[in-house]
Amino acid sequence: MQIDIIGRGNVGWHLLQAFAGKADVVSVDSKSLAELRLDADIYIISVSDNAIEEIARRLNELLDSSRFVAHTSGTMPLDALDSFFGRTGVFYPLQTFSKNVNLDYREIPIFIESHSPEDESLLSEVAGLISNKVIRMDSQRRKDLHIASVLSCNFVNHLWTLAERYLNEKEIDFSLLRPLIEETTRKLKRLSPYDGQTGPAVRHDNKTISSHLQQLSDYPEISGIYTMLTESIESLHPKK
């Protein structure tokens, strides 16, 4: 199987690692397209959503329009590529990818979509080379899943960033929070997040909340986020 991966960001970097030894894979610089092969079985565009159409347009100038081209976006619809190629697909691996952080690719769900059963079967074969969890999903539902993943991963990680920076300024070691953070995740296996909610907001403990907001008076960004998420917790967990 000849696979050309266009883009060398986090996702492109990991797809190259994942396919290495399992397919004839080439990494293509999205700026130059210099390494592009003209006869690959599938072209996987792995760039920022902002850039997908521009890359597809340039690929269209270089490749036969009968080539099979897919993108890796959670949010862009399948038809984003339809004006450039006759055979298009989506190949969306649901994971947080950072270069040089190893992953067990077999556990990563890959969501696929295409217009024809033949192309879907090819996508499924390609995804099956690296993952045990290949799932068909339409563009609308994939976007909903992507939104949920932004909440569950990107925003979560940013809260940790804010906590780390706050503690660094106070010269308190962020690693003191590690057992707490690990247990927060571990508990998800036992309880729904709704049932596992703890902290001042779910207790409607106004004394603690006011005291925290007072302590955060020099940190308007954190206190804005604190207020909004506290109100959201309180409204979802009414006082008993």
Add this chain to the structure above:
Amino acid sequence: MQIDIIGRGNVGWHLLQAFAGKADVVSVDSKSLAELRLDADIYIISVSDNAIEEIARRLNELLDSSRFVAHTSGTMPLDALDSFFGRTGVFYPLQTFSKNVNLDYREIPIFIESHSPEDESLLSEVAGLISNKVIRMDSQRRKDLHIASVLSCNFVNHLWTLAERYLNEKEIDFSLLRPLIEETTRKLKRLSPYDGQTGPAVRHDNKTISSHLQQLSDYPEISGIYTMLTESIESLHPKK
């Protein structure tokens, strides 16, 4: 060691489990105080911050004022108990506690504070019965740590709650996110959260962000949180 734990919420419930077999421990209903012993070595008040002073006042009517009384709050200062008892302390276990979810207590950091070396040594002995990580910390820094733990645990868990409810409405299985959530946490061992940030906001991928906000137009609560956290990520990670 005679330990009376006042309060049967999540923390009180877990302290009772933790001390069982390691001390002579009694759980006291904070409403009735019916089981209270008059001669315990330490009284640990484990109730909502709103209620600590009221409980201390009622204990003061029942106990000799020379008794040693501590609270488990991350945020209330040590001196919150000083008007009621001559010997006071703080015994703050940093963890997310849900009843019936087992924990390895030895890994939980316990932050202690008191006015005298003798009481501090008693607190340290009591904490050492259940944890390998007993740490002295003053009230101001403990409150900062508590704020960071609200960001890192309570708010994180709430984002998972919002994601789960959103996916449930769309009839998408929340468990599809589990590998992502686990990797988000696991990655913290390899990279600082700042360096591990991924997603549309850190890429300044406006196309994805607008598309998500449009999809969230019927979910004003989620879209408010989405906007605020996206702006916070963008401002902390300027476009390269």
